[in-house]
Amino acid sequence: MIFQSIDYLVFLVCVLAIYWAMRHRAQNVVLLIAGYVFYGYVHPWYGILLGATTLVDFVCSRKIEDEPARKRFWLGCILLSNFTVLATFKYFGFFTENLVAILQAMGMNASVPLFKMLLPAGVSFYTFQSCAYAVDVYRGDTRARRNLLDYSVYVAFFPQLVAGPIERADHLLVQVERPRRFNATVVRDALFLFLWGLVKKRVIADTAALYCNKAFSLGDSSFPLVWAGVLCFCVQIYADFSAYTDMARASAKLLGFDLRQNFNHPWLAQSPADFWRRWHMSLSSWFRDYVFIPLGGSRCSEGKIVRNLMITFLLSGLWHGASWNFILWGGWWGVWLVIWRQFERGAPGFAKNKGALPSLIRWGVTFVLMNIGWLMFREQNLHELVRQMTANPFTAPKDDWHIAGFFTALMVLYSIPLWLHAALEKPLLSRWEDLRDTWKGFMLQTLGGIVLFLLLLLMSSKVSSDFIYFQF
Amino acid sequence: MSPSPHASGMAAAAPRENRGVGRLLIWAALCFAVPAVLPRVVKPKKEPVAASAQRSTVAMEVRDVPRTIAELQAANPDYIAIGNSMLYTRLGKTPEKMNALTGKKFFFIVRNGSSSAAWYLSLKNIVAASGVKPKLVFFFIRDNDITSPFFRTAGDYAVYLNSLRGPEEPVLDAILGKAPQRQGPAGSLGRLLNGPGGLYHFPDWDEKLPRQVIDLAMDIGAVGTPKTALRSTLSSRFALEHLRPDLGADTPAPGSGDGYAPDGYSDLIGNYQEAEERSFLPAMMETAKEHGLKLLFFRIKRRPDNKGVVSDESPALREYARHLQKWIEEHGGLFFDETYDASIPASIYQDGDHVGEKHMDWYRASFWKRTAGLFP
Structure with a gap:
């Protein structure tokens, strides 16, 4: 969904009307649903990827805090999963095309099947935001969150989900956790x-x-x-x-x-x-x-x-x-x-x-x-x-x-x-x-x-x- | 007052913030009401149609209808060809070589990327309006573009269409006015806001301000060059032959909004009847009948594979072409489809469906040989 469309206007008005009628915890539920509707509006399968990324990062970040002796391992898991998503969707075609070109330049008759798939919108933004959270937890700069809902809202916050700004936990996540006030x-x-x-x-x-x-x-x-x-x-x-x-x-x-x-x-x-x-x-x-x-x-x-x-x-x-x-x-x-x-x-x-x-x-x-x-x-x-x-x-x-x-x-x-x-x-x-x-x-x-x-x-x-x- | 964490956001608003709500409502009312009223009260000075037709938001090709009519009357040709790059990358931009080849007099009305709406207007407002009586008017068509009325009618293309319009265009407006409309709340709201007669629909102001900014930029940026000359320079500088091959290929990307199947019409290839009813084709045949003109629709062969077969020609499209031929012939027109002509090899194509310049002489000769029987 794009901001300059009538669809977004209708979507935003509906979300705002429901959102401000709710209490804090319910507001977060509304935000989470809105985030996934917004993100999956064109291609619903995008939501699965977003959900999987969120879940892996949430669980592993808790492990970083719960198992200090193995925190490097858990951070590695998060980085590996996030960068695998990026590498698969964004860079796989680029690397294989260049590999084939190099092999052909060396006189080898290389032919790697082209693996073209649609790049999910905003994947570079939310994976970086999620990685930042994990690294912050690893460094002890922020605590690992225990509430999956809040963390999911932080990753899937629709206003900045597709093209940033790339947020940090100490700025956006704390706002998700705090009640918000309507201010005209x-x-x-x-x-x-x-x-x-x-x-x-x-x-x-x-x-x-x-x-x-x-x-x-x-x-x-x-x-x-x-x-x-x-x-x-x-x-x-x-x-x-x-x-x-x-x-x-x-x-x-x-x-x-x-x-x-x-x-x-x-x-x-x-x-x-x-x-x-x-x-x-x-x-x-x-x-x-x-x-x-x-x-x-x-x-x-x-x-x-x-x-x-x-x-x-x-x-x-x-x-x-x-x-x-x-x-x-x-x-x-x-x-x-x-x-x-x-x-x-x-x-x-x-x-x-x-x-x-x-x-x-x-x-x-x-x-x-x-x-x-x-x-x-x-x-x-x-x-x-x-x-x-x-x-x-x-x-x-x-x-x-x-x-x-x-x-x-x-x-x-x-x-x-x-x-x-x-x-x-x-x-x-x-x-x-x-x-x-x-x-x-x-x-x-x-x-x-x-x-x-x-x-x-x-x-x-x-x-x-x-x-x-x-x-x- | 500090809100409880469990209080509803709205309920937590303090009395001071209620004043804020009042101001917010007044602010929103003023911001959204004044722009709805102001352009209705303040009307721009009306420009003559010809003058506005000469202007374009991107200053691309527009058609000077009176001048074209004058040229057509002076030429008094035997045959008139109307089309886009499918025509001029086959027979040429100008008719001299066809004249030399055939010993007949041709006249071309060509524009990059033009489509059925523009061809209809060209037939009605140029050919028919000129009073010239050619023996045949022929169109170079591709796939199902002749029955895709919304194809290439927006953006830049709308500027070209506007340059062809007469004072009243009931057929054009009726057909384009039936553009598939979005359903649901977003569609309704869109129509309410900027649909015809909508809250923020200002036909009097259409492109007025952007055009003035463009004129100002022309005055500042191209000192000493008259605007008409600059527009003509722009038109020729961005003509097809200067574009990158991949862009000049004129092969619309799927889903680009520039394809053959505008919104809601993707299924029409297999539903010819509906396509015909909503297209400009009946109006073209009617115009031809009124003015004693004979029309020929020449369906070009899209770029074939190395075996000379057009792989894009699906069974549905084949069926569509059969229906199209039947309909055109029943209504007194002529139809020629070269899609299955094995004598046209892949090697003559340069980019997309365009024929390479060095093969155009061959193509012209082949075209004339194959279709001469249709040219009275």
């Missing part, structure tokens, strides 16, 4: 946030997708059209994924929950590290806490730090998809994090200078790096990728520059709300707690809500596409 002011904020998410998705991301797909449909794309297409994708992916997160957070707020932030205006990043502190924050913090730090983090020799960074980012790339372009994308960011680290050590004055010009240069470089990265992310055909990367700007036809100019101007116009949001959020949010209950705040939010809803009605793209991150 929070509901108002939530509806506003949901509207903003819908506008980002239907007006900005879906329009950008049209032009991005056009640019990437060309077999003879030139330099200006490649990069205009990348700019369209830059707008599309940010608007699309942050829209999902906004709608997820809004749905959770309606249920009395608070989900983590997943984005902090990544277009404003001033370094590769800063970008990763702002983009898909729940995933980058997951990799930081469960891969980078266990590998030794940055408290080791320089060589090992480089290794740790590269492993973390290559894995992060692989997490996004079973394709070489994603691994390349992860590697691209890993390399730039390493280079930037050296730059910061070599020129700390410039790297940390808060002056306008140094900030502008750092921002510009990071923005360019981000967009080169997006080209790797978007283009799955490696031959095309090489051709696009090496496109010569001086041989591009004049008409292509005109088209690229049009695409770029259009993306600038459509991204104005995103820039405004980046500029206004901080000053507005700092005063919002005081403003919210006043008539001034009320009128401001009402006016904003009307404008957003009008934008949604009058500017939505005629063609709606799935959320990009659903495929991961």
Whole structure:
């Protein structure tokens, strides 16, 4: 079920009506049923996989706590079962195809039967969330839960089940265990946030997708059209994924929950590290806490730090998809994090200078790096990728520059709300707690809500596409 | 007041929060009512049909109907072909080579990805409206696309359809208005909100604002290039020959929403009667009869396997084609199906069902040889 559908609207209203009429324990039952209905809406068998993952992780996590002497074994069971699910559904085809290609390159007539199956939506998200819980129990950072219902709700919490934010037990699970209170002011904020998410998705991301797909449909794309297409994708992916997160957070707020932030205006990043502190924050913090730090983090020799960074980012790339372009994308960011680290050590004055010009240069470089990265992310055909990367700007036809100019101007116009949001959020949010209950705040939010809803009605793209991150 | 863990969430609301509930209701009422009223009160300036037809949300190909009519009248052809890439990757984008081959005068109305709704409008609003009397109007069809009325009528395709529309299109609106509707509460709510006459349905505003943003982007991004010229550049730059082979193949992916069996019509291959009744085919035959035109429906051979056999041609589809032929011939039209023609080998196909450019001369000659008897 997708957030921008009428189906979801009906589903959410029904869930909310039943949910708020119940007491705490019954509310959790409602949430669990809703989670499985939501997840199995298209393919009911997805629910079986989700249920099996939940059950294995719940039982083994208890064993970790109950049998300290064998806790490593039980953690291994959890990691093995989760990563087997991921490997089977997400990576099996990729590995067998590459194995066959290698064997054929060695002159062997290899033929492995292709094993293609539908990737269950959100499997990368909920397996990572479940693994995080198990590792936290193993480390003693959280206690193993004894209530299967609460734990199942934590794994199958529908607002963030399919595309995150990837939650932690100490944030979401404790909210599942606590009673929730209906707060009309929070509901108002939530509806506003949901509207903003819908506008980002239907007006900005879906329009950008049209032009991005056009640019990437060309077999003879030139330099200006490649990069205009990348700019369209830059707008599309940010608007699309942050829209999902906004709608997820809004749905959770309606249920009395608070989900983590997943984005902090990544277009404003001033370094590769800063970008990763702002983009898909729940995933980058997951990799930081469960891969980078266990590998030794940055408290080791320089060589090992480089290794740790590269492993973390290559894995992060692989997490996004079973394709070489994603691994390349992860590697691209890993390399730039390493280079930037050296730059910061070599020129700390410039790297940390808060002056306008140094900030502008750092921002510009990071923005360019981000967009080169997006080209790797978007283009799955490696031959095309090489051709696009090496496109010569001086041989591009004049008409292509005109088209690229049009695409770029259009993306600038459509991204104005995103820039405004980046500029206004901080000053507005700092005063919002005081403003919210006043008539001034009320009128401001009402006016904003009307404008957003009008934008949604009058500017939505005629063609709606799935959320990009659903495929991961 | 601190709520008891067992208290219902709603019951635990404090008096101060009741005020919050009141504000929430006022907020929601204003946010959802004002946008329902405002676009009904403030009407956009009406644009002439021709001007709006020239604009597109993605600035792709649109048809300038008056210009095409003028070209058609000037050409006064013997034969008119209407179709999509199935036509122009076989006979060509322009008719010169067919004219040279046959010594007759052809006129092509071609558009990438066009389908039966667009062909019907082309026949009625261009061919019939022109007053030209060709000896034959022929359509290149594939599978059951001629009886799949909703196929390629949304999104980009709707823009092209709109460019072909006349002031009143009762047949088109009636058929497309019968699009299978979703049942259940989600379907009802959807119709209530943005169905025709729904709470948030604003036909006067249709695409108005997005178009203005596009025009502004054209002015800013392509300084010195007139918008009409830029639209024409866009149209040719994203034409089929520039697309990646896998995208240009025009083979709709299953479940992509671009397939041959739009929602609710997946079973029509085996139920020809219903397909015929709900398609544009009767209206096309009626238009032809009214204007003294003879129609030929040429069903192309889909890409065969190495033995020359079309593996996609299921028994149901074979039965469908038989019914289609019978119906068309009973209503005074002509039908030609090359699906089982063994003389068309797999080697001439380039991508999907398209014939490769270097084989088009051969195909044209073969086409003319096989169908010359049908061309008066």
